[in-house]
Amino acid sequence: MSIVVFAEQRGGALRKITFEVISEGKRLATAAGDSLKVLLAGDNVSGLAEELKKFGPDEIAVVNSDKLADYTTESYAGVLTDYVKQENPSLVLLGHSAIGKDLAPRVTARLGAGLVSDCIEINYDGGDFSFIHPIYAGKAVATYKVNSAVKIATLRPNIFAMEEAEGAANVVDFAPEIAASRTTVKEVIQQAGDRPELTEADIICSGGRGLGNPEGFDLIEQLADALGAAVGSSRAAVDAGWRDHQAQVGQTGKVVSPNLYIACGISGAIQHLAGMGSSKCIVGINKDPEANILTVADFGIEGDLYKVVPALIEKLKEVNG
């Protein structure tokens, strides 16, 4: 049997999540005695196979077509479905990214299979896989079983360790007929600046209602600059119009799991905690001694963020020289 990983690339560059998913695929393939096969699809992407080889796949199947230059659901769904039908794997893994979230359910419905989305852990017990997926944005954690022959899962970014490994890494061509897409990509708009994406960031600095005004985010930006961090927001700050909703962390925003999450002027409502509770280390800065965030944080500072954060930025600059 085999495990198939869909290698996500956009604009000819592999995404970090791809290496995380292949690393987990390798671990599961080793445990289950399966081979690991990677599907690399795009336009003129053969050169990316070298990067994938480092993570120990047995085979990399490459599809090149100008019809795959942009990610479109229907063209990519056709390619992945055809590959899965050819390989008949026990497990298909994708990232729980914008592309993976869009693609996996379409392919699952076409195959009539079972899909567990947004897994933070997959286990093999010698006979079957079990899938761990947080529900209610992390207020609970559920274990799923899948009873279809091909089982499909998407993996949460920033959870699975990237690990280089040995593998045969045969590169083969795969040339399915590629379905035309009924959607056309007219424009791609990149977020301004070079900050990491929230779901991929190692460090996130977030601001909330306690900032008092939208200009308060300038300070959060400066802190983020000092740490190479992404900038997040509580729902309150988004609803007040201080920050774009793309920055919202929580149950009706993004679920994030950075190494370090610094919450400034955020009280720590249950919906917010649900979105960032799996961060490895949480720092809370709040002037209200009763704020929930100070109970949850690994390290809390009770104080005025307009005094604490500038001092913190200075100290970080001093330490980092």
Next chain:
Amino acid sequence: MNIVTCIKQTFDTEAKIVIDNGQVSTQGVNLIVNPYDEYAVEESIRLKEKNGGEVVVVSVGGDKTQEALRYCLAMGADRAVLIQDPALEQADNLGCAVAMAKLISQMEYDLVFCGKEAVDDGAAQVPSMLAEKLDLPQANVLTALEIADGQATATREIDGGSEVLEMKLPAVLSAQKGLNEVRYPSLPGIMKAKRKELKVVSLADLELSAEDVAAKTELVAAELPPARKAGRVLSGEIDEMVAELVSLLKDEAKVI
């Protein structure tokens, strides 16, 4: 313009989760229309107000789900259909999508609208599965939408930015926060909703069998996440606290 809007009834996002016998307890939990589905309902109503036609809200659920559908009728949807069947009680996302797609395929529509995901299982599966089962183009996680001459121009959120997609209708679209500001039902709206049609159909009515919607995934057990160990609130002057924090982050937590 006829729009079918799919909704799910979910726990209130303020709800505290209680686990009973390995499953999430529904006892005493306030139920709401999934917040992302509200954006879809709002957008559907706005499109109808502009272009004419009707908005039909569709859901899979039990008796209580009628309340969620009535809420959407009070917002301004025209009628509702609830698919209710014992065989759907354990259904997974694919089973629900199969049932809704069968229902929708028997209707006349220009657009199917969903929320981008439900806040309970956070799976984000149903919109794409519906699109597949209805053999339609899809555009998920939309923050802006324009429709003219049977064509949709949709702005979709992607990692680190957004993209603009074009497609001919009919299509399946899913709403993200930011697409619009959701209205609250007005008092006349609530009164009118009581008289609007809410039809309940079974799998047999849709000529589907239990096997057609059989779950491929099963939630075996749920548990609360491990509690975070109690943290430390630092003390002293600001400079002292900040110095201590930086050294803790560097040497103890090793995160900077």
